[in-house]
Amino acid sequence: MFDRIASVLTAVLMGAVLVMFETGQIAPRDAFFIGFAVVIIFTGQLVIARQDMGLVAALRSIVMQPVSYRSRTTLVSYALCLVLGFVLTAQVISGA
Secondary structure, eight states: OHHHHHHHHHHHHHHHHHHHHHTTSSOHHHHHHHHHHHHHHHHHHHHHHTTTSOHHHHHHHHHHOGGGSSOHHHHHHHHHHHHHHHHHHHHHHHTO
């Protein structure tokens, strides 16, 4: 249950960073840093959850095996974080 709550809160945090960047409340470099940190920490959490695997096998499991997630909520939250992070990065790089 804690994993689901943490996953949803992480996705909400990423969405909040994107909204705050869009409204001009966060500087582009700060938004990029926060977004990057959220994605890296979420990915690290997923790798640690697969600690019995090697690093390459864990990363492959995260990307290619959706059944390896503890819950569908974690999978959807991680995918949402990646998409929002990509949108944020693209907007920061393009100067929007």
